[in-house]
Amino acid sequence: MGVDAFANWLRDAANTLHENAAYLTELDSAIGDADHGSNMDRGFTAVVALLDETTFETPDELMKKAGMTLVSKVGGASGPLYGTFFLRLGTALAGVEITPATVGEALKAGVGGILARGKAELNDKTMYDAWAPALDAYDEAVAGGSDLGGALVAAAEAAAKGRDATIPLVARKGRASYLGERSAGHQDPGATSTTLLLESAARTLG
Amino acid sequence: MKKLINDPADVVSEALRGLEAAHPDHVRVDHENRIVYRKDAPRPGKVGLISGGGSGHEPMHGGFVGLGMLDAACAGEVFTSPVPDQMMAATKEVDAGAGVLHIVKNYTGDVMNFEMAAELAAAEAGTEVLSVVTDDDVAVQDSLYTAGRRGVGVTVLLEKIVGAAAEEGRPLQEVAELARKVNGNGRSMGMALTSCTVPAAGKPTFELAEKEMEVGIGIHGEPGRQRLPLAPAKDIAALLVDPVLGDLPYQQGDSVIAFVNGMGGTPLIELYLMYNEVRQLLDAAGITVARSLVGNYITSLEMAGCSVTLLKVDDELVRLWDAPVNAPGLRWGA
Structure with missing residues (x-):
């Protein structure tokens, strides 16, 4: 698998984030500041412009540049978080053959970047609540002999469950944490966009 | 929605054009990076003061750029933190050799983006950057289980008082300490x-x-x-x-x-x-x-x-509060 598959992932993610922009912003209105959808849409639109302008030779080069673009264009907390994710993912993919195992390591490195930047823990009602079960499910699928597509489908399904499980949680990070108990009963927008990204990966990187 | 706007996507950039056109004696604007600069920045020997944040809080921060207050303000989208590129560009521009203080309101996005910018500016240009984070909102009660208290009204008072101290030519370390003192007392x-x-x-x-x-x-x-x-x-x-x-x-x-x-x-x-x-x-x-x-x-x-x-406040803070300020959104004594 080469750079084209990763470019397709980013284009597909841009489409799905654009289609879901109003939905993400609505979720963010309930417990945040009503900008997650428009921010993600703006960031990934810039990533697509990057793909149209530049030819990339390798997945790592593409992922790093996409990360820098998101850092530069998204703002808010999701810019540094998703930007750092793609930067670290790209760094981990440099010089390695793309296999289910190496992609798993790269995803882990990316999520490690999110944790370093955001300092979130499980059940803080953040995007990490979707990433953590997704990484586990991915590893389990690979250990069971699954190919990349199968492992990503398992990861996306687990992320969706993690996303749904954020609904009853009380937020302890980000703007939603200011609501205290009133943040319970709402789905986390970051966990939702993470699930969209992984579903897109499952569609395109299989 | 009933607003005096053209396209929602152009609100911030068009407002910055208006600010610059209305206050040509105070500020110049880097429209590409959405940075409001004090007209005569960088000031030799003076610590550069930079703040910024999401737009929608006007006159903060762009209206507080001028003599006795900020050297630069980075404008994000409405209610969205600016990005590290903006703070990096502003940091390099206003650094006159005395270093730069970042004044950051305590919101997850603002803190992360300013942190990335400070790391990058130090690595790329060797600029000495200190940061102060304002967190004065008592409505957030339990800081242990939240992102901490929000930076609100004290930010305005801090930018005025610390701006006066920087104008006097005080060194970066002192200016940063004063900023922390103001935040701690508000x-x-x-x-x-x-x-x-x-x-x-x-x-x-x-x-x-x-x-x-x-x-x-x-x-x-x-x-x-x-x-x-x-x-x-x-x-x-x-x-x-x-x-x-x-x-x-x-x-x-x-x-x-x-x-x-x-x-x-x-x-x-x-x-x-x-x-x-x-x-x-x-x-x-x-x-x-x-x-x-x-x-x-x-x-x-x-x-x-x-x-x-x-x-x-003590006598020193009152004296700095009374010092001249001449910015689009705050002016006395100058």
């Missing part, structure tokens, strides 16, 4: 009568019924901690002043700067009426008001409501 609490509408969202961020108010509101339309029945101004003043007084705590005999801030949609007649109530509560508590500020300075688009900030 507390705020806000409330809203109505929601606000983010232009890109097109509808109100939350709904408040005719007879309801939101107490403990932030400055982004993010709901507060308590929704209560609407009450007379006298009672609302107590709901804001009491938790502020109890928090530091402020004591009988303390001197303060008392700041009644409008959220953007409340007329001055109501803000002065509120100041009258606040003043009576402070008199009753034996707190001396050394200086006051009343008006719309840190707003939340068209939200109606207000916040109360008290900053405990």
Whole structure:
């Protein structure tokens, strides 16, 4: 698998984030500041412009540049978080053959970047609540002999469950944490966009 | 949505063009990076002061760029932190060799983006950068299980006072220490009568019924901690002043700067009426008001409501407060 598959992932993610922009912003209105959808849409639109302008030779080069673009264009907390994710993912993919195992390591490195930047823990009602079960499910699928597509489908399904499980949680990070108990009963927008990204990966990187 | 706008996507960039056109003697604007610069920045030998944040809080921060206040302000999208590229560009531009202080309000996105910018500026250009994070909002009670207290009204007072100190040519370390002292001595609490509408969202961020108010509101339309029945101004003043007084705590005999801030949609007649109530509560508590500020300075688009900030001051802070300032949004003595 080469750079084209990763470019397709980013284009597909841009489409799905654009289609879901109003939905993400609505979720963010309930417990945040009503900008997650428009921010993600703006960031990934810039990533697509990057793909149209530049030819990339390798997945790592593409992922790093996409990360820098998101850092530069998204703002808010999701810019540094998703930007750092793609930067670290790209760094981990440099010089390695793309296999289910190496992609798993790269995803882990990316999520490690999110944790370093955001300092979130499980059940803080953040995007990490979707990433953590997704990484586990991915590893389990690979250990069971699954190919990349199968492992990503398992990861996306687990992320969706993690996303749904954020609904009853009380937020302890980000703007939603200011609501205290009133943040319970709402789905986390970051966990939702993470699930969209992984579903897109499952569609395109299989 | 009823707003004086063209395209929601162009609100920030068009407002920056207007700011520059209206105040050519104070500021110049880097439109590509959305940075408002003091017209004569960088000032040789002076510590560069940079702040920034989401737009929608005008006049903060772009209106506070000028003599005796900020050297640069980075404007994000409405209610969205600016990105590291902006703060990096501003940091390099205003650094005149004395270093740069970043004034950051405590919101997850702002803190992360300023952190990335400071790391990159130090690595790329070797600029000495210190940061101070404001977190004065007593509405956020439990800092252990939240992102910590929000930076609100104290930010305005801090930018004025620290701006005066930087103007005197004080070194970076001293300026940063003064900034931390101001943040440590100030507390705020806000409330809203109505929601606000983010232009890109097109509808109100939350709904408040005719007879309801939101107490403990932030400055982004993010709901507060308590929704209560609407009450007379006298009672609302107590709901804001009491938790502020109890928090530091402020004591009988303390001197303060008392700041009644409008959220953007409340007329001055109501803000002065509120100041009258606040003043009576402070008199009753034996707190001396050394200086006051009343008006719309840190707003939340068209939200109606207000916040109360008290900053405990000594002679030095009062002297710096009184020093000349000449920015689009604040001017005296110059």
